[in-house]
Amino acid sequence: MIDIHTHILPGLDDGAACTDDTLIMARAAVSEGITTIIATPHHANGAYTNTADKVAEHTHAINEQLMAAGVPVTIMTGQEVRVHDDLLDAWHRSEILPLASSCYLLVEMPSSRIPKAMLELIHELSLLKLKPIIAHPERNAEVVKHPERLAELIEAGAFAQVTTHSLLGGFGKRIEQSAWSLMKDGLIHIVSSDAHHVERRGFRLREAYASIERRMGEQWVSYLQSNAQSIIEDKPFHIQPAKVSSSKGAVRRFLSYFYKN
Ligand SMILES: [Fe+2]
Known part of the structure; x- marks a missing residue:
């Protein structure tokens, strides 16, 4: 399995505090069947600044340590970038890292609302051939109340990751x-752990996929896992299986529309 959103690099944010924490997390990931992890330390969220060069340097160092310790997992570079006014300029200054050197960029909205400039940002990113993946929209108060507003962002070219x-x-x-x-409204494209610490917030990726299989069917697990693979391979996401529930009414989308992009 591939986990595209984790805080596994040591000492960069509120995730792993030291190399020992990282090794413990990496071993826990391996025991679940995770083979590839994208490290996505917080960037520009007001508390942490982890520019591209810093993340790349730490990722390289930790991969060497994992290899030396015989832990069979690969860490790839990424960031969880807070949506902020300077994001596009920061991209041009090469401070922003997409996921695993692909066209996918993990972006974090504030938990209380969808920023006013979100649609415009998605448009600007698309002009740069970047595809934003919105981290954990299920924890955004505005999305919880108005899922159709997430649908609007997806129609504009964004994707969404559930934790x-x-x-x-x-x-x-x-x-x-x-x-x-x-999930059931077809507004989620990726599942990942957002793991911070084995005890406080571990991976639980195998468990989540098992739950998805029980509630939605095996085809959804295949779909979500193939999308994670597509990030690593920098390929377009796959076509969604039929939605399990179309009862909410508010979310009506022509799915084929955004998969063309
Ligand atoms: Fe995160």
């Missing part, structure tokens, strides 16, 4: 319901 812990109830009932509702 394993949300699906499994780790953030409470409301977020769990929101996560499954977005």
Whole structure:
């Protein structure tokens, strides 16, 4: 399995604090069957600044340590970039890292709302041939209330990543319901752990896929896993299986529209 959103690099943010933490996390990932992990330290979120060169340097160093320790997992570069006014300029200054050197960029909105300039940002990123993946929209208060507003961002060219812990109830009932509702409305393209620490917030990727298989069917697991593979290979995402539930009414999209892009 591939995990595209993790805080596994040591000492860069509120994830792994030291190399030992990283090694413990990496071993836990291997025991779940994870072979490839994209490191996505927070960047420009007001608390942490982790520019591209810093992330690349730490990723290289940790891969050497993992190899020396005999842990069979590969770490690739990435960032969880907070949506901020300077993002496009920062891209041009080469401070922003897409996921695994692909065209996919993991972006984080504030938890309370969708930024006013979000649609414009998605458009500007598309002009740069970048495809934004919105991190954990199920934890965004505006999306929880108005999922059609996430649909609007997706129609504009964005994708969305749900977090394993949300699906499994780790953030409470409301977020769990929101996560499954977005899944069933076809508004989620990727599942990943957002792992910070083995005990506080581990991976649970195998568990989340098992739950998706039970509730939505094996074809959804294949779809989500193939999208994670597409990020590593820098290929377009796959066509979604039929939606499990189309009952919400608010979300009506022509899925083929954005897969053309
Ligand atoms: Fe994160």
